[in-house]
Amino acid sequence: MNISFKINGKAVTVDTDPMTPLLWVVRDELSLKGTKYGCGKALCGACSLHVDGELYRSCSLPVKYAENKNVTTIEGLSENENELHPVQQAWMDINVPQCGYCQPGFMMAAAKLIEEIPEPTDQDIKENISNICRCGTHPRIIKAVKKAAQLKQSQKVQSDE
Amino acid sequence: MNTKTGNTIVICFLMLFALVFSRPSTGYSKRVYDIPLVKNEDKKEKSLRAFQTILEVLKDPRCINCHPTGDRPRQGDDQHLHLFNVSRGESNNGGPVQKCNTCHHKENNNYSNVPGAPHWSLAPKSMGWFGLTDEEIAKRLTDPEQNGGRSPEDLVHHMKHDSLVLWGWDPGKGRTPVKVSFNEFEKALDEWLENGAHIPTEKADN
Numbered sequence: 568m569n570i571s572f573k574i575n576g577k578a579v580t581v582d583t584d585p586m587t588p589l590l591w592v593v594r595d596e597l598s599l600k601g602t603k604y605g606c607g608k609a610l611c612g613a614c615s616l617h618v619d620g621e622l623y624r625s626c627s628l629p630v631k632y633a634e635n636k637n638v639t640t641i642e643g644l645s646e647n648e649n650e651l652h653p654v655q656q657a658w659m660d661i662n663v664p665q666c667g668y669c670q671p672g673f674m675m676a677a678a679k680l681i682e683e684i685p686e687p688t689d690q691d692i693k694e695n696i697s698n699i700c701r702c703g704t705h706p707r708i709i710k711a712v713k714k715a716a717q718l719k720q721s722q723k724v725q726s727d728e
Numbered sequence: 729m730n731t732k733t734g735n736t737i738v739i740c741f742l743m744l745f746a747l748v749f750s751r752p753s754t755g756y757s758k759r760v761y762d763i764p765l766v767k768n769e770d771k772k773e774k775s776l777r778a779f780q781t782i783l784e785v786l787k788d789p790r791c792i793n794c795h796p797t798g799d800r801p802r803q804g805d806d807q808h809l810h811l812f813n814v815s816r817g818e819s820n821n822g823g824p825v826q827k828c829n830t831c832h833h834k835e836n837n838n839y840s841n842v843p844g845a846p847h848w849s850l851a852p853k854s855m856g857w858f859g860l861t862d863e864e865i866a867k868r869l870t871d872p873e874q875n876g877g878r879s880p881e882d883l884v885h886h887m888k889h890d891s892l893v894l895w896g897w898d899p900g901k902g903r904t905p906v907k908v909s910f911n912e913f914e915k916a917l918d919e920w921l922e923n924g925a926h927i928p929t930e931k932a933d934n
C-alpha cells in the first residue's frame with residue numbers, strides 16, 4: 568500500500584504494509600539512520616521521533632498513522648546546519664553523550680519537553696522523559712535539558728525584540 | 729337426600745369442574761399465574777447476583793488497571809504501577825510529553841506487542857475503582873454525577889459495545905483475557921438490568 572507523508576519537510580511516498588513500524592520505514596526505506604532501534608518494544612525510547620509535533624516511539628507506531636502527516640527525526644530537528652536547535656546546542660555544550668546510541672531519542676523527547684514545559688525542574692524532566700541510557704548519562708541529560716530550555720527562552724526573547 | 733340438596737351438590741360439582749378444567753393454556757397461564765409469585769425480593773436477589781459477575785469483570789486486571797483512583801495506571805496481572813512514570817495528565821491520556829499514544833494505538837501491535845484499542849486512555853478519575861470496595865465501585869459506576877450521566881441502560885450498552893471494553897477479551901499475546909467469558913458477562917448485564925439494576929450497598933455499622 569502506498570503511504571505518503573512529509574519527513575523533515577520533504578514529501579515521500581513508501582509502498583509498504585501499513586502496519587510496518589515507522590522506525591523501519593525511516594531507517595530502511597528512507598535511509599535516515601539517526602533514529603535508533605533499541606528494544607523494539609516501546610521500552611527504551613531510542614526510536615523516539617515526532618509526528619505533527621507529538622512524541623512517538625516509532626518501533627510501536629504503524630506507518631499508516633504517519634499518512635499525510637509531518638514526521639521529524641533527529642536529522643530534521645534544526646532548521647538548517649548553521650542554526651542548531653537549542654537541544655543540539657545544549658547537548659554539545661554539556662558534552663552529554665557517552666556511546667551516543669540512546670541520544671537521538673533523548674534529544675527528540677527533550678525537544679518536546681521544552682516546548683511543553685519552558686522552565687523544567689529536575690522533577691519535570693524525570694517525570695516526563697522515561698528513555699533509557701545504558702551508559703548512565705542521565706545526570707548530564709538533566710543539565711542539558713535545562714540549558715536547552717534557557718537557550719530556547721533567550722532565542723525567544725531575542726526574536727521578540 | 730331431597731331433590732334440592734341433590735341439585736345443589738350437582739351445581740357445586742359442575743362449578744368445581746369448570747374451575748379446574750377452564751384454566752388458560754400453558755403460555756398464557758404462566759403470565760397470569762406466575763407474576764404474583766415472583767416477589768420483588770427475588771428480582772433484587774437475581775439482579776444483585778448478576779452484579780457480582782459484572783464486578784468480577786470490572787475488577788479484572790484487564791479492566792481495572794486503567795481505572796486508577798490516583799494518577800497512575802497499572803500493568804500486568806500483578807497490577808504493578810505502569811512503567812515509564814506514565815501519568816493521567818489533564819485529559820486522562822498522559823502527561824504533556826509522553827501520552828498514551830506515544831506507544832499505544834488503535835489496535836494491538838504485533839511488532840512491539842504494545843496493546844491498543846480505539847480511544848486508549850485512562851478512565852476519568854471519577855471512574856477510578858482501584859482499591860475500592862465492591863459497594864464503592866457499584867456506587868461510583870451507577871451514579872450519573874460520576875459516570876458521565878449514564879443511566880443503567882446506557883451503562884449496559886457501553887459495557888456490551890465499547891471497543892475499549894471489548895479489548896479485555898482480546899488483549900493480545902502474553903496478556904490474560906478477562907476471566908469471565910463475554911457471553912456470561914452479557915447475560916449478567918441483561919439480568920442485572922431486567923431485574924431492577926440493583927447494586928450492593930454498605931451494611932450499616934452496628
Ligand code: FES
Pocket residue numbers: 603604605606607608609610611612613614615624625626627
Ligand atoms: S526501540 Fe523503540 S522504544 Fe526501544
Ligand code: FES
Pocket residue numbers: 664665666667668669670699700701702703704
Ligand atoms: S550514551 Fe550510551 S546508551 Fe546512552
